[in-house]
Amino acid sequence: MTHNQTEETPASILPIIPTIDVVVFPHMVVPLLVLDEKIIKGVEQAMQGDKKVLLLAAQQSENYHGPIGVQDLFKIGTVSTIMRIMNLPDGGIKVLAQGVEKALVEEVISGQDLLQAKITETSTTTYDEKKAEYQLRNIQALIERISATGRLFSPDFQAILSQIQEPDRITDFILSHLDLSVQQAQALLEKDNLNNLLDGIYDVLSQEVESYNVQERIRNNTRDSINKSQREYYLREQMKAIQKELGEEGENENDDLREKVKTLPLTEEAKLEATRQLRRLEKTAPDSMEATVIRNHLELLLGLPWGVFTKDNTDIKTAKTILESNHFGLDEAKDRILDFLSIRFLNESSHTPILCLAGPPGVGKTSLGESIAKALGRKYFRISLGGVYDECEIRGHRRTYVGALPGRFIQAIKKSESSNPLIIIDEIDKLGMSNRGDPAAALLEVLDPEQNHSFYDNYLGVHFDLSKVMFIATANDLSTIPGPLRDRMEIIQLSGYAHEEKLEIAERHLIQRALKNCGLNNNAPEFNRNVLSKLITSYTREAGVRELGRYLQKLCAKYARALVESNEKIAFSENNIEHYLGPCKISQETFIHSNKIGVSNGLAWTPYGGELLQIEAVLMRGNGRLLLTGQLGDVMKESAQAAITYAKAHADLFTIDAKLFNEYDLHIHVPAGAVPKDGPSAGITLLSAILSALTGRAINGSYAMTGELNLQGNVLPIGGLKEKILAAKQFGLHHVIIPKQNARDLSTISQKLYEGINLVFVDNVEEVLNHVLMPQA
Template sequence: METNIKNNAMKEIMSQTIPVVPAIDVIVFPHMIVPLLVVDERIIQGVNQALSGQKLVLLLSAKSYDEEHSQEVETENLYRIGTVASIMRVINVPEGGIKILIQGMCRAIVETIQTNDGILTANIKSVEFSNEEDEETTALIKNIKEISGQLSMTSQSFSPDFHTILTKMQNPEKIAEFILSHLDLETVKAQELLEQTNLNSLLEGIYQELHKEISVAQVQERIRNHTRDAINKSQNEFYLREQLKSIKKELGEHDEDFEVLREEIEAKPLPEKIKAEMSKQLNKLERISPDSMEASVTRNHIEWVLSLPWGIHTKDNLDITHAKQVLDEDHHGLAEIKERILDFISVKNLKQNGPSPILCFTGAPGVGKTSLGKSIARALGRNFFRISLGGVKDESEMRGHRRTYVGAMPGRFIQGMKKAKSMNPVILIDELDKLGSDFRGDPSAAMLEILDPQQNTEFYDNYLGIPFDLSNVLFIATSNDISAISAPLRDRMEIIELSGYTTQEKVSIAKNHLVHQAIAESGLNQQHFQLSEPVIEDIINGYTRESGVRNLSQQIKKLCSKAARIFVEKQEIISITNESLEKHLGPKRFVDELVHIKNMVGITNGLAWTSFGGEVLKIEALMMPGSGKLILTGQLGDVMKESAQAAMSYARSHAAEFHINEDRFTKFDLHIHVPAGAVPKDGPSAGITMLTSILSALTNRPIDASFAMTGELNLRGDVMPIGGVKEKLLAAKRNHMTSIILPEQNRNDYATIKEFTDGINVIWVSHANEVLDKVLLPSLI
């Protein structure tokens, strides 16, 4: 057919323009039959024009293209040598465009390319070889036919018919075109061969490509043989193992590893149902191939179950004197918690199998919640394990993953029981209030079962798949913010609040615990490093402002590090004094100054409680011309905003009592601001403080700055009770406040902490008027 084109019609084709079809990522050689998808409307028009004539198009490959607009190719981006192809079939595509089946006919070179009536066309001429056949051509043809025979035997891509047909062909050009139509070449290499005008160079290039195919085929064969050998070896091993099992069964012998597991199952004090389940799993393990994934999963499961401390209980030390001594050695103060632990030990003396309480220590960071759990374990003589739940959002962390998952593991509590090595350890659940939840479940829901004495006798872990008794565990949880724990979970625990420490308590803790700990960690001894009480107190006041002692411990360790360096470098012992503190710790972070500077209109000292302890908080109020709006700023929460609105309503309803003109409410705006605007604030205890600032601004009466106050306010003017009394009083004392106003209903709370408030005059109030009479000074007008 190509001969007919070349001899009879080529001159006619060359004298006319021919539609161009860009060939994307494919090179079509003569004799090749390939399908092409055409979606560009210009190209479709060109195909239709060809169908109305000789059904011939010119295929030109693109040098580069955009995948999203593959057929929108600029003419400059098309190669100038391509293939004249005959359109064999056209099919309309439902999604748009057409699919054409074409056959390459002969090579052609573009003389000119243009667009006529929106159709891309070209004038072409044929590509002729520049050299005649010679001896080199004959040698190359012989080599090509020889290597094609090897290729037919080694490569699955070339059938035996490929070699048979090739041996019968004599024309070098036909041989080249035939082989090129069968090779899978990269686009650039294929275009290079298509453009070749030297016959011997073309045959040389084809020979090299056939050599590459031979190399690839040999590698493929080697891989197939290796895989086949591995499979045969595996099958042979499986067959031999099965035979070995049968022989051992006939002889009454068993696998040593399986026997060890079987003996361990029998020796462990497992419940009967669990023992039967483990025996069933072991029998299953013996039947399956040891190389299978199921064997690995089953064996790991059995070993995990057997690694748990079934029946192992440490003996409780129920000596109350010993427990009291341990608790006092490790922690200063904390009388309420120590009493609760001693009560628990007393109950254990009377009833060994009684349920263990579930305690939750809540308080500011650094007050000793975590270390207290360790002390309780030491006092009882129990093993201790800590589980941190901060940031945990996946329920599987609690209950474990099902064994069907790759890399499945038991949950944290089962892992903790394994590491604790007893059925009755003390498990500290740290940062319980930091539990999260997402699409993977709610871990706090799993905690309900773990911390419920009625349910944790048969705790179900997804990985174990069997019930496990957690009822003998003494669970102790810790949190900074008890309100962040769900109500059902709070109901299952006994909440014990750890208040902040006074300065004197911190000094005592530092002397008896922190200094000794820092000296031991730094490698010093008592002669190398000493801190006096005044220096410790100066560190507390100048470098830490906290309810606990964590930052204090860090500062003392920093001083120890400085002392260690000086001793190593200069063999000198430094003496830490109040004057030398700034040299070693830098400038003081907190300067001792009164929160109140002077008596001012609209500025009141309030007392606030945060998860980090107590704070003195200023409330500022300011009047300005306007329309009676109440403006609230300072990142106030909803509850605090409502407290401000309630205070404003009380002030307006009692305006006559305070001699306030109605115009003050209608022609002026009132702006209430709480400084430290970047810190979110909320809670009801600032109600009376806000009322004081509001009335001060409305009446232009200054506020006595020696007072600080706290209390919730209702619309009748009653001062309601608040929480965090101790933390607030300690904050007032740290900031040198002399007079504190507290709700009358908090008097009972004060009875347990009044020894911490030396130098503070506490004033008890039950109504707003009592507060206002104390703190509002005569008007400046």
């Protein structure tokens, strides 16, 4: 069954009243505020005629609140009757209008004084009455569900709705109570018949019901979670009451913490803090996040070894035996530990030394620290600081942060279960720095005997005594350690090992370790000294013995494979190890020993041991320029300038033609150009190469030299003497020229180290040149 919906025929041209944030439907009464003069004149004109105006909604973007234009108006609006107007003091008017019917705008006419629209007369539309009744029943069912929630519709809404009979009137009444956006309302207004309009209203109400259901599910889940916590708390309290009535002691974690606070020998500050935190814990809900943070803090605070100390082993002989059995050489470090034990035997309250073992990789710095702990009878813990760039790693995080932890030193104390362990601070020279603070600066408090008795960790929240802890730091390069931090440590230099020392270490320690790792304890291969010597000279060139240990393990692995595959036992010799290890990695550089013009052998110190540098000087036609290549640092360049100045000032002494300085360029090059080089100790080496090139006299290739040069020709002392002598020995050079003022340093170097080497002490450069410059050919 269909129903005809007859509409009035409005005038073809009507004044426009734009509406903002509201869409007016037929039969809806709305108050409007009009301020624009054009619109006010249109309203006044309508009041003189049939009082009809066209209400058109404006489309605006979400965040735009400025003036609207003709292009912003929708094309379908509502013809309305003006019921009443009221003039306002500011010149505007207030209009009360009631919608009559929909109209389609054909053209907007914008004159100087009026804003009007030419509209199309709407025709009679039809709709399916039966379907409309069915749709209205569904809509009313949704309205009842929404009304039951107390949302959207007022309590009187359904009572008024039940008294309206006409479908179009019911529809208009529902529309006037819906909370719609401009876009949603305009879409409903533009529906072409009642059935489609009812479908749109049903969709809007369905979305409202679905939105409510989602919100209700969220509320219920939240309520269930809260109810569960309350229920657990209630049951826990009931359990306590039942256990109390039965005389049974309940499982209360807080009781254990309270007992520890009473019995542990805490400091006064720590006891006050623990008591305060315990009271907070008792007042906090057990399942809350705050309770977990407080409990973790208390467990750490009470888990520290307050008053727990290991007794130092003051038996000097036993300690010496342990140190000697685990390490060969390193006499200075061993002597310092034995000195400390002697003082400890006489005075138990003496300060614990803070040592820094500095030397190349592989010389045994870290393992020596472990041996020292064993000799002292102390607990041992190692902290590696290489690459650490956050100050909180030292001082701990504040407990307000999620995942906060104590600093590494407090963690080390807790894990070692002793208040006086030996802590190795490994790679202290490789600390980083970032916007999170400077860990090296934070270490100042840890390593200062005057401060570390009251070390403050941010997480712990109380001071802890670190003065009984023995700290041993390790470093490769002392120059990267800040001065204030270096000042707090007693530096012990561990130089590289000589050939003979490496042989001893291999026989005493490295072979046994390689055999154990390869499971060859009962089927051990033999390594004679010739094999070990070849490994040291032809496969490794290092200050330590780490690479030597790797090659020994590689040979043991080859032996184990042959034993498992064919039950064959390999007999290693200096002639066959190339078959198992490949060709020699280090060639015997015989060119170092040859006598050449303009080529001298210099000795250099690096954090990884001593090195030999060949400095080359060549004359070529030019205009007296000095060319320096080989990635030289500023200090080394200045040494070259000083050497040139000395050569020019003493040209007559060496019978050098003055034209050579003006008509020739001098090029000085230090090979291994990719490696940076710096320092003043190459002064006499540079001068020897320069004078050799200028005089045409060859330099004796069996000499290596080191020493700083000044403009008076004096040879000044240098550092790293032991490493430089070792480097000369490794390269097979038998004569080493060193400054006379360095003779005192030989007392700290084992005589075995420079056996077979002729040490030539010099005071001035003339003595150097007398040894190295050979007669004219």
